[in-house]
Amino acid sequence: MDSFEVPEVVVLRLPLYVRALSQLRDGGTDVVSSQQLGSLLQMTPAQIRKDLSYFGRFGKQGRGYNVRFLLRELREILGLDREWRACLIGVGRLGHAIINYPGFSPEGFKIVAAFDGDPKQVGTQIGGFTVRPMSDLAETVKEMKISIGIVAVPASEAQGVIENLIENNVKGILNYAPVAPQVPMNTVIRNIDPVLSLQSMTFYLR
Amino acid sequence: MDSFEVPEVVVLRLPLYVRALSQLRDGGTDVVSSQQLGSLLQMTPAQIRKDLSYFGRFGKQGRGYNVRFLLRELREILGLDREWRACLIGVGRLGHAIINYPGFSPEGFKIVAAFDGDPKQVGTQIGGFTVRPMSDLAETVKEMKISIGIVAVPASEAQGVIENLIENNVKGILNYAPVAPQVPMNTVIRNIDPVLSLQSMTFYLR
DNA sequence: TAATGTGAAAACCTTCACAGCT
DNA sequence: AGCTGTGAAGGTTTTCACATTA
Structure with missing residues (x-):
């Protein structure tokens, strides 16, 4: 009760x-x-x-x-009666799909900045944003009051990027990289990995 | 044991x-x-x-x-020691991202055909395939030995598409539409919905 | 010594069943 | 008459703890 x-x-x-x-x-x-x-x-x-x-x-x-x-x-109860501001890390194919996904903002999740570790991507335009360098993360997170990080970088870089986010006080992580990141207990992580879903499905289809 | x-x-x-x-x-x-x-x-x-x-x-x-x-x-044990053949239904933005996602095939999941209910999409090229009409589903599933359907259609169409797949003996469904489809017990469904993940995350971030 | 495999215990989650309210 | 809210029962999942084996 x-x-x-x-x-x-x-x-x-x-x-x-x-x-x-x-x-x-x-x-x-x-x-x-x-x-x-x-x-x-x-x-x-x-x-x-x-x-x-x-x-x-x-x-x-x-x-x-x-x-x-x-x-x-x-x-x-879920805290959905306000807007949640997120940043995207990684603007490759997957990052593009995420930023153009129309399902987030009607539910109050707004992507407000995009980052990439690759200098060639920095400065390019994506979904209306200019891609920022990782060195801007601290400042941007603070200025734009970002509380969620959406991670769409290659597996090998995910753990580092996630640690970077956490150091900058981002406590919610939506991770698309196919890894099991290590995070402290006060961080909330959700992993999206369709391959894992398929791999448990096949057990029942065999 | x-x-x-x-x-x-x-x-x-x-x-x-x-x-x-x-x-x-x-x-x-x-x-x-x-x-x-x-x-x-x-x-x-x-x-x-x-x-x-x-x-x-x-x-x-x-x-x-x-x-x-x-x-x-x-x-x-998981049945991953063989190739699994899947078809994509829905070639909008999300469908494009799925078909170009490079993570499936190294794990043995091969998308071998793409469908769309919209006549304007039928016949267009996507990821090396010609988009087929839904009326070809029965024949293609049988011919190409497809056992998994990947659903990337709008929410309003998902239930119908999934029923169509099931009628054609596709027993594994990877559903990207933001709905909770009704499926018979011998069907295995996995839902991918980043919005649901975010919505349970915010409970802990409030 | 070091780590598995596993019954038994503990913790957790779901379902039952019904008192109580509208 | 109909459906909620909830203790208690029943089931499932996790963890413990130790005999066993390399």
Whole structure:
């Protein structure tokens, strides 16, 4: 019933609820039960109710959850009721795709600067930004209040770049490099690696 | 000790071991202990030993694991000792990035065909392929022995495309669309959504 | 000595089932 | 009548700790 220590698995599921609720709202649904939400997300209603109960009592017995209300609450719990500023490190093919990905900014994640370690890339234009040298990282992070670093450099450079970000007080890392970076406990890292996803998939396809 | 029913969490970690072992091998390491592997991956040695014990006894007491041997065994367990053929659905910006991503084929995942539902895209060239119409899906999947579908279409079309793939006997889906698709139990789906990753990250950054 | 493999214990997470509210 | 919120039960996953083996 209170929010003392929330299991990490629960936090990982909240964005799923946010997305489903947004879709329900856009579709004109005002109220939803844990049952309906569960069939939408292929989860048990009990799990959804239990997850939500870590943060408060959002539903009405006999009725269900008000979609807009629950959505607003969950967005606030996750800290999505404000804009998050990110920088991109690495402007190769992958970096280009990331900076042009239209899915971030509607959700409040704004990429506001791009860096590259390669002097040949520095000064070039990408997605409306001029690529900066790594030596500008400290100053830019501070000036632009950047709190998230998106890492799209080759595997061999990822650990160094991530350490650089952390030294500059960037505590959230979205890592696209195919490595398992070592980070201190107060840093939050999320890895995106489609190859790992495929490699665990094939176990079941064999 | 035997491989009757392996927990899914364990299967999800095996690719991590494969990647770390590949890097160790490339760095010239012949033998590794669960301790060393653990510190590389930020996991406990006990977890690594327990995970491996579901599949066999790969180590030597007092010594550790032979890197090449364990790597070969794990790759076989995951079904990575053969080539997997995939098709891409959706050749927009994201589709382009996926088809040009150089990380798949060194790991044995080959994209062999590209499709799009938009008649304007059909017939155009992308990554060395001619974009095919969705009406060719059945035939192409059979002819080219495609077992994995990579979905990079807009959210609104993802569910339909995935159903289409499943009807054509594609049992592995790598989904980049920001939706939670409904799939039958014998289908293996993996979702790639950086926005969800960011949205759970911010909970800890607030 | 050094590190594996593994039962048993502990921690963690999910599901049940029902009291209680609308 | 219908659905939430939640203790308790049940299941799963991780960690411990040690016998065993090279």
